Amino acid sequence: MTLTPPIDDREALRLSRYSRAAGVAMLLSIVFGLLGEMILPDRIIVTKNAAATAANILGDPTLFRLTFAAYLVEGLCDVALCVIFYILLEPVDRNLALLSAFFGIASMITFAVAQSSFFAASLVLGDTSGMESFTTDQRNGLAYLAIRISGTIAGLFLCLYGTASMVRGYLMARSTYIPRIFGILFMIGGAGFFLRSATFLLVPKYSSPLLLMPMALAGIPLMLWFLFRGIRPARTTASREPLRQ
Secondary structure, three states, X not given: OEEOOOOOHHHHHHHXXXXXXXXXXXXXXXXXHHHHHHHOHHHOOOOOOHXXXXXXXXXXHHHHXXXXXXXXXXXXXXXXXXXXXXXXXXXXXXXXXHHHHHHHHHHHHHHHHHHHHHHHHXXXXXXXXXXXXXXXXXXXXXHHHHHHHHHHHHHXXXXXXXXHHHHHHHHHHHOOOOOHHHHHHHHHHHHHHHHHHHHHHXXXXXXXXXXXXXXXXXXXXXXXXXXXXXXXXXXXXXXXXXXXX
C-alpha cells in the first residue's frame, strides 16, 4: 500500500481559489435558475390554456426571450461547475470525479435539448415560413405542446444530474477539506432528483416536485460555505486517500 503524493502549497492555493469560483457559479446558477424555471415562466405559461399562453408569448416577446436567456446563463454556470467540481474533487478520486463530470455534462446536454423545445414555441407562433398553413388554434396548440415537451424532457433526464450530485456528495464526504455534512446532503439531494425521474417515468402519480427540495437544502448552504469560508489550503494536504496497488 502506498500513499499518493500530498498536495503541495501551490495546489492547495489553487483548490482554494476554485472553491470561491464554485461559490460564485452556484450563486449565479441559483439566481438565474429561479428566474428561468419559476419566476419568469409563471408570467408566460397558463396551465391547460394554449390560447392564453400563446397570447402571453406574442404580447411580450422580450419577456419570453429573457426567460430563455436566464435558462442559458444557468446552463453555462452548470457546465462550468462540472469542471470546477472535477478540479475540487479529483484529489479524492480522479476516476469518480471524472465520472461525475461526465454525468453533469450529459445532464446539461439534455437540458439544452429541453430548452430548445421551449424556444421553438416562439417560432411556431411567429412569422416563420411555412406556418401560414396552420390555423391560429393549431399554432397555439403546437406552441403549448413544445413547452410541454420541454418540461417532459427535463423531467425524464433529471436522473443524470441526480447521479452526478450523488457521486459528488460521496467524494465530498470522503474528502478532508469539505465538511462531511455537505457530502451527505448532496447524496440525499441527488437521490431526490433520481427518484423524481424514476417516478415520473414509472409511477407518475407519485412524482412530486417536493423530491427536488433536498437539493436546495444541500446546494444553498454549500454555496454560502464556498463564498464565505471556502477550502482552506492547510486542510487539503491530508486529502488524498491511500490506494492499493
